[in-house]
Amino acid sequence: MPTAAIIARSLTKQYAALTALNSFDLEVAQGSIFGLLGPNGAGKTTLIRILTTLMRQSSGEVFIQGLDTRTAGRQIRSMIGVVSQENSLDRYLTARENLVLHARLHGMDKQLYSRRIDELLELMGLAGRQKDFPDTFSGGMQRRLVVARALVHQPQVLFLDEPTTGLDPQSRRAVWDYVRSLAGSMTIFLTTHYLEEAEQLCDRIAIMDHGRLIALGSTQELKDRLSGTTVYEIEFERNVASYAALLKAMACVRTIDAKDNLLHVTLECWECLSEIVTALNGAPVRRISLKERTLEDVFISLTGAGVRE
Amino acid sequence: MILHGSLAIWIRDMQVLRRAIFSELVAVVAYPLTIYLAFGIGMQGYIGAVEGSPYGLFIAPGLITMTAVNAAYNESVWSLWFHRRVQFTVESYRVTPISVSEIIIAKICTGFTHGIIKGCAVGLVIFAITPFRFPLEHLLSYLVFLIPGSALFSCAGVISGTVMDKPETIGKVEAVLVMPLIFMSGLFFPLSSYPAAVIPWVRALPTTALFEGARRALVSGDMSLMYVLQVSLSALVLFALAVGIFRRKMAE
Numbered sequence: 001m002p003t004a005a006i007i008a009r010s011l012t013k014q015y016a017a018l019t020a021l022n023s024f025d026l027e028v029a030q031g032s033i034f035g036l037l038g039p040n041g042a043g044k045t046t047l048i049r050i051l052t053t054l055m056r057q058s059s060g061e062v063f064i065q066g067l068d069t070r071t072a073g074r075q076i077r078s079m080i081g082v083v084s085q086e087n088s089l090d091r092y093l094t095a096r097e098n099l100v101l102h103a104r105l106h107g108m109d110k111q112l113y114s115r116r117i118d119e120l121l122e123l124m125g126l127a128g129r130q131k132d133f134p135d136t137f138s139g140g141m142q143r144r145l146v147v148a149r150a151l152v153h154q155p156q157v158l159f160l161d162e163p164t165t166g167l168d169p170q171s172r173r174a175v176w177d178y179v180r181s182l183a184g185s186m187t188i189f190l191t192t193h194y195l196e197e198a199e200q201l202c203d204r205i206a207i208m209d210h211g212r213l214i215a216l217g218s219t220q221e222l223k224d225r226l227s228g229t230t231v232y233e234i235e236f237e238r239n240v241a242s243y244a245a246l247l248k249a250m251a252c253v254r255t256i257d258a259k260d261n262l263l264h265v266t267l268e269c270w271e272c273l274s275e276i277v278t279a280l281n282g283a284p285v286r287r288i289s290l291k292e293r294t295l296e297d298v299f300i301s302l303t304g305a306g307v308r309e
Numbered sequence: 310m311i312l313h314g315s316l317a318i319w320i321r322d323m324q325v326l327r328r329a330i331f332s333e334l335v336a337v338v339a340y341p342l343t344i345y346l347a348f349g350i351g352m353q354g355y356i357g358a359v360e361g362s363p364y365g366l367f368i369a370p371g372l373i374t375m376t377a378v379n380a381a382y383n384e385s386v387w388s389l390w391f392h393r394r395v396q397f398t399v400e401s402y403r404v405t406p407i408s409v410s411e412i413i414i415a416k417i418c419t420g421f422t423h424g425i426i427k428g429c430a431v432g433l434v435i436f437a438i439t440p441f442r443f444p445l446e447h448l449l450s451y452l453v454f455l456i457p458g459s460a461l462f463s464c465a466g467v468i469s470g471t472v473m474d475k476p477e478t479i480g481k482v483e484a485v486l487v488m489p490l491i492f493m494s495g496l497f498f499p500l501s502s503y504p505a506a507v508i509p510w511v512r513a514l515p516t517t518a519l520f521e522g523a524r525r526a527l528v529s530g531d532m533s534l535m536y537v538l539q540v541s542l543s544a545l546v547l548f549a550l551a552v553g554i555f556r557r558k559m560a561e
């Protein structure tokens with residue numbers, strides 16, 4: 001079995017008194033897309049900085065493609081691509097020159113990088129603007145250029161720290177499409193605040209807060225974890241209160257919650273649904289629907305609703 | 310150590326310099342030229358000869374040296390601060406397979422190159438407007454000072470740009486430390502003007518060795534090996550310091 005692309009074991013990072021990462025364990029399989037979610041200040045960037053050898057951990061260990069970040073930094077950096085949270089484009093160089101510099105830093109030959117850069121510029125829709133300076137670009141174009149830069153040397157592992165923050169829905173989708181097209185050819189590790197993004201792109205999702213990993217799994221696993229039970233929404237024409245009382249008395253109803261013409265009913269198991277339907281025979285029911293849990297519900301329930309300072 | 314990373318970054322810096330070379334040169338020549346016109350020509354009649362040379366000739370080498378070291382220092386300090394704190398380009402270099410030392414060596418070389426190019430530009434302008442002509446040996450011995458001198462100030466600039474995070478601090482250090490060091494090192498007046506007790510201290514400064522040594526080399530062709538060594542050794546020490554300090558800063 002090939003080793004996992006990224007392995008972190010009891011990773012801890014201390015900034016003076018603040019513990020930004022607290023015995024963090026993680027494993028990312030080869031070729032997968034892994035999403036890391038967490039509120040502001042959770043420690044996502046700190047984790048990426050350690051994984052990409054920009055920063056030393058206080059304790060614990062990290063292996064990228066089986067190599068230890070503490071001893072094989074240079075070798076690891078030749079195999080990874082990094083899109084950092086801040087825009088780190090060189091505004092005194094044209095778009096193309098930005099990519100050329102990056103290729104040279106990777107020690108690539110001119111014949112090799114010229115072709116590769118042509119391809120990438122074409123793919124990112126920047127070929128027509130390659131001689132322009134990045135500060136004349138829109139936010140979406142700049143972000144695409146940064147992604148292109150991270151791909152010039154054909155990395156095996158790509159790290160993206162909030163790749164779509166500040167982009168409009170169109171640009172965001174363009175980045176998603178591109179990331180999806182890379183899937184399988186390389187391992188992708190991304191952080192995001194957009195739950196939809198994680199849901200759309202990632203095979204596995206980790207949720208972290210206060211430097212700790214608090215949940216890990218596929219989107220579906222995370223949603224299931226939140227509610228072993230299912231919630232149904234029943235809308236009545238009238239007499240909501242009396243039906244609420246009726247349902248409340250039933251054994252298979254766990255909780256019930258009335259609001260205007262709506263009842264939110266949590267059942268012990270989905271098999272109870274037919275009993276409910278029978279009990280409501282003749283009632284002025286307009287609609288019965290399953291209330292889907294969203295990833296956002298999972299996220300809020302795990303990390304709390306309060307805003308971070 | 311493999312230096313392909315340093316080369317790539319230095320080439321980038323030269324590409325950027327080449328694009329703006331004309332405006333850079335105009336800006337950099339304006340200041341020493343004004344001083345030369347005001348003091349070397351305007352005040353010449355009042356000052357007369359200093360150490361046997363007309364005042365214009367006395368200050369000309371110092372103005373060239375000052376331009377070179379100032380350009381080296383300024384380029385290094387601002388470039389390092391800008392790439393570290395504003396543009397985050399240093400971060401983007403650091404995720405490629407090059408070492409932190411390669412980055413800082415590139416930046417030192419860039420500052421050095423700015424110093425030499427701008428120093429030579431001012432030299433050419435001053436020679437063009439004055440009647441002084443120097444033999445080739447004098448010019449070559451002068452270069453023996455200008456080269457380690459620019460390296461010394463480029464290293465100093467890189468250190469300042471590494472440790473200082475705020476632009477105000479950079480401005481203050483320049484006003485309080487760098488400019489006084491340059492002006493007090495015998496640029497406008499001979500060292501003999503200092504009180505006898507102070508002279509040994511002033512002589513101990515590498516900037517004095519640089520300005521005094523460079524002037525003597527250019528004006529009379531006498532090479533003081535002591536001075537050359539003093540400047541070169543200081544440059545080496547600052548180079549080691551610059552690399553060490555930058556590596557420490559990056560490890561934070």
Ligand SMILES: Nc1ncnc2c1ncn2[C@@H]1O[C@H](COP(=O)(O)OP(=O)(O)OP(=O)(O)O)[C@@H](O)[C@H]1O
Binds near residue numbers: 015038039043046047
């Ligand atoms: N260089 C530093 N020195 C001290 N504390 C730091 C440093 N960098 C980050 N921190 C702190 O570490 C914690 C984690 O920060 P980090 O940037 O990793 O969070 P994040 O999850 O990336 O947040 P965001 O979503 O806002 O980008 C925060 O409390 C932050 O203030």
Ligand SMILES: [Mg+2]
Binds near residue numbers: 044045046085161
């Ligand atoms: Mg972050």
